[in-house]
Amino acid sequence: MANHVSSEKRARQTEVRRLRNRANMSAMKTTVKKVLEAVQKKDFSNIDALLRDAQSVIAKTRQKGSIHKNNMARRISRLNAFVNKARNAQ
Structure with a gap:
């Protein structure tokens, strides 16, 4: 546990940043997963929009x-x- 005021503040900042980074990474992984699922289903009609997103x-x-x-x-x-x-294989 932190013993100094500055180290306590650093611990708080680190926790906030960790949670923020975790949310960002989760959102990124979710959008990538949507693209991969569309390719797997061979749904090339809306893949351009998913890829752009x-x-x-x-x-x-x-x-x-x-x-x-x-x-x-x-x-x-x-x-x-x-x-x-995947496009070239179809």
């Missing part, structure tokens, strides 16, 4: 500082590659 949420998660910029780039790249591969 997922890219936006991933970028916003980066903007809020929950993930590193290379992590954002890798996630978006892999998601695009997955969708493009």
